[in-house]
Amino acid sequence: MASEREIRRRIRSVKNISQITRALEAVSASRVRRAQAQVLATRPYAEKAWQVLTHLASQPSQDVRAHPLLTRHDEIFNVGIVLLTSDRGLCGAFNLNMVRATMDFIESHGKPVQLITVGRKGRDLMWRAGYKIVAEFSRLPANPTVLDITPIARTAIDDFLMGRTDEVWLAYTDFINTLRQKPTVKRLLPIQPGEVETQAVGEYVEDVSALSGAEYIYEPTPAEILEAVLPSFTELQIYQAVLESLASEHSARMMAMRTATENSEALVDDLTLSYNKARQQAITSEILDIAGGAEALVKAMRPK
Numbered sequence: 001m002a003s004e005r006e007i008r009r010r011i012r013s014v015k016n017i018s019q020i021t022r023a024l025e026a027v028s029a030s031r032v033r034r035a036q037a038q039v040l041a042t043r044p045y046a047e048k049a050w051q052v053l054t055h056l057a058s059q060p061s062q063d064v065r066a067h068p069l070l071t072r073h074d075e076i077f078n079v080g081i082v083l084l085t086s087d088r089g090l091c092g093a094f095n096l097n098m099v100r101a102t103m104d105f106i107e108s109h110g111k112p113v114q115l116i117t118v119g120r121k122g123r124d125l126m127w128r129a130g131y132k133i134v135a136e137f138s139r140l141p142a143n144p145t146v147l148d149i150t151p152i153a154r155t156a157i158d159d160f161l162m163g164r165t166d167e168v169w170l171a172y173t174d175f176i177n178t179l180r181q182k183p184t185v186k187r188l189l190p191i192q193p194g195e196v197e198t199q200a201v202g203e204y205v206e207d208v209s210a211l212s213g214a215e216y217i218y219e220p221t222p223a224e225i226l227e228a229v230l231p232s233f234t235e236l237q238i239y240q241a242v243l244e245s246l247a248s249e250h251s252a253r254m255m256a257m258r259t260a261t262e263n264s265e266a267l268v269d270d271l272t273l274s275y276n277k278a279r280q281q282a283i284t285s286e287i288l289d290i291a292g293g294a295e296a297l298v299k300a301m302r303p304k
Helices: 004-057 094-109 120-128 146-161 222-301
Strands: 079-084 113-118 132-137 167-177 180-189
Touching (some): 004 222, 079 146, 079 180, 094 180, 113 146, 120 132, 132 146, 146 222, 167 222
Parallel strands (some): 079 113, 079 167, 113 132
16 A cells, blocks of 8 residues: 555645646636637528528539539549647547548548648647648637638648549538537538538538529629639638537537546545545554553563
């Protein structure tokens, strides 16, 4: 059994760790509320953007249907994946689950893959696993804007337009609620307005058919509008996915720190019990030593 001094040192150390985890839990709780509010605020915008895009893409003009960001390639030779993870750890299995889901997707797809990683954790894990990383982005602001996402979207779009990738997928963690986050891999490019289920941010869209029966006169032409809208819509998909991942990260970190705090408190209780047992054993040993010494002294003082 460890000595009293060692147990006291361990109790002090565990209590210090408990204070840190409790503080991190409080910080994550405040951040997850802001992130959740931001996520819920942008989902209606994503739905309306889908409606407008669906109506534009459904126009009979040949120029509209032939837009390169809407054109599906006949054969898939190379696949691009934009992988969203966090820069920091202490968030449970958040990053590992996302990387595993991406690896499972790569294995099931069976095509050469090149990665655009957002977040140091995903970059490090995929690099160690031997995957090809063509670009990496890290240290995004705590409250990112669309301008912060533009270089990521531009890289993915350029690779697709230049033929370096035949399709691009977006791997992110979908925020469902504080206790549940789901690793998701959805198509980013080519944009397929009629296939909402397989498209990124499609799960936030409830109805994209509201404008399908209406006829509008667009000025300028639908093809010119799509030329400006499609890159921005690609940025919107990545931006929404980044917000979902941030909310999921803060939720996962809050729950992980709460669990760590509860475990440390339980460990302190166990260590306190061990300390009391060690102290009681030491007191008992001292009493036995005193009693043995007293008995020996009594025997020595008896007349012979």
